[in-house]
Amino acid sequence: MKPAAFDYVRAEHLDEALEVLRREGGDARVIAGGQSLMPMLNMRLAQPKTLIDIMRLGALARIERKGGTVTVGAGVRQAALLAWPELHQALPLAVLALPWTGHVQTRSRGTVCGSIAHADPSAELPLVLCALGGEVHLRSAKRRRRLAAKDFFVGMMATNRADDELIEAVSFLASQRCCAFREVARRHGDFAIVACAAVATEEGARLAIGGVADRPVTREFPRLEASALDDALNAFACDLDARDDVHATARYRRDLVRLIGADLVREVLR
Amino acid sequence: MKRLPAGQRHMVQLTLNGKPCRGEAEPRMLLTDFLRHQIGATGTHVGCEHGVCGACTIEIDGHLVRACLMLAVQADGCALRTVEGLAPAPDRLSVLQAAFKRNHALQCGFCTAGILMSLDIFLRENREPSEQAIRDLLTGHLCRCTGYTPIMRAALEAAAEMAGGSSGEESDA
Numbered sequence: 001m002k003p004a005a006f007d008y009v010r011a012e013h014l015d016e017a018l019e020v021l022r023r024e025g026g027d028a029r030v031i032a033g034g035q036s037l038m039p040m041l042n043m044r045l046a047q048p049k050t051l052i053d054i055m056r057l058g059a060l061a062r063i064e065r066k067g068g069t070v071t072v073g074a075g076v077r078q079a080a081l082l083a084w085p086e087l088h089q090a091l092p093l094a095v096l097a098l099p100w101t102g103h104v105q106t107r108s109r110g111t112v113c114g115s116i117a118h119a120d121p122s123a124e125l126p127l128v129l130c131a132l133g134g135e136v137h138l139r140s141a142k143r144r145r146r147l148a149a150k151d152f153f154v155g156m157m158a159t160n161r162a163d164d165e166l167i168e169a170v171s172f173l174a175s176q177r178c179c180a181f182r183e184v185a186r187r188h189g190d191f192a193i194v195a196c197a198a199v200a201t202e203e204g205a206r207l208a209i210g211g212v213a214d215r216p217v218t219r220e221f222p223r224l225e226a227s228a229l230d231d232a233l234n235a236f237a238c239d240l241d242a243r244d245d246v247h248a249t250a251r252y253r254r255d256l257v258r259l260i261g262a263d264l265v266r267e268v269l270r
Numbered sequence: 271m272k273r274l275p276a277g278q279r280h281m282v283q284l285t286l287n288g289k290p291c292r293g294e295a296e297p298r299m300l301l302t303d304f305l306r307h308q309i310g311a312t313g314t315h316v317g318c319e320h321g322v323c324g325a326c327t328i329e330i331d332g333h334l335v336r337a338c339l340m341l342a343v344q345a346d347g348c349a350l351r352t353v354e355g356l357a358p359a360p361d362r363l364s365v366l367q368a369a370f371k372r373n374h375a376l377q378c379g380f381c382t383a384g385i386l387m388s389l390d391i392f393l394r395e396n397r398e399p400s401e402q403a404i405r406d407l408l409t410g411h412l413c414r415c416t417g418y419t420p421i422m423r424a425a426l427e428a429a430a431e432m433a434g435g436s437s438g439e440e441s442d443a
Contacts, residue, residue: 005276038321104406
């Protein structure tokens with residue numbers, strides 16, 4: 001299908017984009033790489049009156065590493081993050097997960113912040129942000145605020161971003177701790193049936209699951225004996241409230257959470 | 271800041287396969303439709319229109335892009351390369367195209383334009399690609415005729431021929 005009609009605004013300064021958002025709010029949408037929003041427009045699931053293109057704002061296309069934090073601007077494409085020379089050292093989990101985000105042909109345009117703004121429950125980047133305890137940097141004409149990943153995602157494709165705000169950047173806590181990622185999908189690059197990320201922590205491991213609940217969900221696991229870990233994972237799988245859909249049953253999803261979860265927790269605690 | 275009102279046509283100027291070209295587009299017009307209906311470059315095919323099938327994949331400023339997930343007005347000032355730009359001359363196929371022909375790597379041909387564009391960039395950047403790397407690249411395309419095996423064969427053959435370098439970028443197949 002074709003998108004419904006909209007005004008197209010090409011912002012040349014961030015202030016311009018923020019001003020349009022202040023005036024038009026819920027009737028306007030910000031477009032960056034468009035790899036999530038364009039399908040929504042083509043299928044008319046989104047019908048904004050105004051589209052604000054922020055990809056000519058060079059200042060947003062930066063990746064910055066400061067102290068223990070990596071800040072990725074709203075203009076940074078997924079391919080650019082994957083090609084960032086410091087990625088292996090700073091965000092090894094992103095090295096594992098990014099190749100699962102769409103395909104080469106969509107990562108070349110899709111942005112890191114755009115995927116997070118879209119908040120698909122099966123998407124890899126929101127999962128990585130949650131697993132690493134990241135933050136979303138929101139900005140409007142009036143204020144700036146930061147939300148922890150767990151407070152940003154509120155449901156399926158629903159976030160705590162206000163209508164007059166855009167995501168200026170997201171920040172990940174750099175972590176050299178042992179991490180692991182695995183995903184089950186019908187085809188590499190398709191929506192995840194289950195996506196699973198694990199990171200070693202002081203006390204044990206943090207497991208993050210995507211594709212099952214209506215948003216990425218994390219849980220901390222202390223070091224446990226094998227049977228106790230299985231029980232804890234079973235409880236986690238049941239708490240995720242999996243649903244049947246055309247791709248997989250809820251039961252299959254719970255099975256995957258238990259099996260992959262156990263593998264990954266063991267892997268990062270080895 | 272530039273605001274292009276809905277329902278009005280706006281001039282879009284770009285470079286297509288090395289030649290300057292221009293046309294008019296409403297803000298909502300997809301790049302695929304602009305290429306096919308405004309410019310008349312119908313080599314780029316329109317399949318799913320939500321970025322899944324890969325039929326509309328083209329090269330923009332050196333990167334692979336789904337033309338159905340981009341607006342024509344966003345391509346203003348960009349350099350585009352489409353399947354029409356692959357053959358070195360009207361009566362000659364590129365190494366990759368010739369390998370497709372030899373290996374029966376297409377049947378209906380609907381997906382082929384996009385797959386050729388992906389492989390063209392990929393083989394330029396990866397002179398000795400692994401089979402797995404080509405398979406990963408092809409996950410971004412759907413082909414319902416070939417079962418992909420002849421496409422893999424053609425890609426590997428083209429890679430070997432390009433690595434040999436004897437015939438350069440051209441072939442008389």
